[in-house]
Every structure is written in structure tokens, then in C-alpha cells.
Amino acid sequence: MPGTKPSPSPSPSPSPVGDPVHVSLLNGDGDVRGVGMPIIAFFNAKLTDAKAFNAATKITANGSPVQGNWYFEETAREGAAMEAHWRPETYWPAHAKIHMDLPVKGVSAGTGLYFDDSLTLDMSTGTAYIGTIDASTLRMTVTADGAQFGTFPVSLGATNTPTSRGVKVIMEKGLDIPMRGPGYYDPHVQFTQRLTYGGEYLHSAPWNVANIGHRSSSNGCTNLLPADAQRLYNTFEIGDVFTYPNANGPAMTIGMGYGDWNVPWSEWQTGGALQI
Known part of the structure; x- marks a missing residue:
């Protein structure tokens, strides 16, 4: 329309500054696992701060939120510098569809560190x-x-x-x-x-x-x-x-x-x- 000013283009998000940390999962989409199976993540560098990573993790079972958190430890896995396991307080429900969102790309992994990827996971449980x-x-x-x-x-x-x-x-x-x-x-x-x-x-x-x-x-x-x-x-x-x-x-x-x-x-x- 005459006299309408064009909308400004959105500013690009600033690129993270620091060293990238890559996350991979032991678990795979489509896995059918027992009710005691943790979700296991591996990191190619040692994190120094895990609060944002933990807070970003969202997990549901049959569409309902599941409360739990990551537990970080040393690892013997070749190519990994640290690993973390996620589990709820009690075993997973049987015959459930488990979904995880891990939107951590660009999120801080500690001073001078940031995650370079985001992940999702869809697995399920069978008989308990x-x-x-x-x-x-x-x-x-x-x-x-x-x-x-x-x-x-x-x-x-x-x-x-x-x-x-x-x-x-x-x-x-x-x-x-x-x-x-x-x-x-x-x-x-x-x-x-x-x-x-x-x-x-x-x-x-x-x-x-x-x-x-x-x-x-x-x-x-x-x-x-x-x-x-x-x-x-x-x-x-x-x-x-x-x-x-x-x-x-x-x-x-x-x-x-x-x-x-x-x-x-x-x-x-x-x-x-x-x-x-």
C-alpha cells in the first residue's frame, strides 16, 4: 500500500562463541526396550556446566510428561569424553511410547563451550x-x-x-x-x-x-x-x-x-x- 514502510528483515541470531560439544545417543529411534533402560548420551568433550542441558530436556511417555533428570559420569566409550544417563524416579511404564526432545544446539555447555546439535528420540517399552x-x-x-x-x-x-x-x-x-x-x-x-x-x-x-x-x-x-x-x-x-x-x-x-x-x-x- 502507498506510504507503507517495508518491514525490517529479522536480525540473524549470533553464532555461538567457543568450542563445540557434540551429543550422540546410544538409544535409537524404533528401539523396543525393557522398563529399566536408561537414555544414554555421549559427549565428545567434557562439559563444565550441565544445567542448561538438563533443563532443555523434555521427555514424555504416551504423551504425558515424565519427570527425571540426567546423571553425568566418566566414560570408557571410545571417542567420548563424558556420558550421561537419563531416567525417571521409577521404571518406565510398560508398553509405552517414549519421546525425547533435546533442543540444545547453541546452548552453553559451560564457559567457552556450546552444544553443536539438537536431538530427538522415539523409542518404546515392551512387557515389564x-x-x-x-x-x-x-x-x-x-x-x-x-x-x-x-x-x-x-x-x-x-x-x-x-x-x-x-x-x-x-x-x-x-x-x-x-x-x-x-x-x-x-x-x-x-x-x-x-x-x-x-x-x-x-x-x-x-x-x-x-x-x-x-x-x-x-x-x-x-x-x-x-x-x-x-x-x-x-x-x-x-x-x-x-x-x-x-x-x-x-x-x-x-x-x-x-x-x-x-x-x-x-x-x-x-x-x-x-x-x-
């Missing part, structure tokens, strides 16, 4: 399988969505090769893998489900059938009868939860695997290595 392994009876009791699923005999770690106690989460699965330890090597251990970085697994142990359900004689793993190991391998997902309340080994920690659920909620809320 929870296993409880009693070292006194050598039985593993499993529930599925709160209902009884089954009881299975086990053999746990011998006195000199104990099984850690606490809450563990399946980290990976292997149909047939080699295992090596003090004084032994087996190239074909079947139906394996890893519980710790250090080498604790649920697995088939045909060589130890005489002791399963009767005596703890393993190298720290949870030995199962072959038929039970196969059934459970075909049932459980990465992220399913197993509690060892009275095992004979050291207490499970977050650094031993996905040991997030062993950290008291009051401590988790502090953010770990970086205050949030």
Missing part, C-alpha cells in the same frame, strides 16, 4: 519383565507386567568369583559368543544376555547342570539350564531388570553396567559428576 535372583535358594523368579511368569534354577558365582549384588539391566544379547576368564576359554557360550561390563551374563551352562539350583560354582555369571536359557533369551529385551538382593559379591554401581537403579533418587537428582 522383572527378575529376582535369590542366592540362598538359587532360584530366579520372573514377573511379566506384575504377574508371575516363571521360576528358574540358577548357579551363581563361587566364593572366589562372586556375583555382584544389586539391580542390573540387560545391556546386550549374544546367541553364541566366546567367553574367557581365569583358567578357562569357551568359544561357544549360548543364549547370553550381558549384565555388566566386567562380564556377568545370564547364559546357558550345559557343563554345570549338576550344580544349577544346588550350588553356586560359576565364574560370576548366572548359569541357567539350557532349555531355560533359550526360553529366556527369546523372551527378554535389552533393558529388562534383574535384582540380586543377597548375592555374594560387591555392590553393583552405575559404572559396572547400566547400574542406574542402584543410585538413590536423592543422589540421582544432584546430577552426579556435574551439578544440575
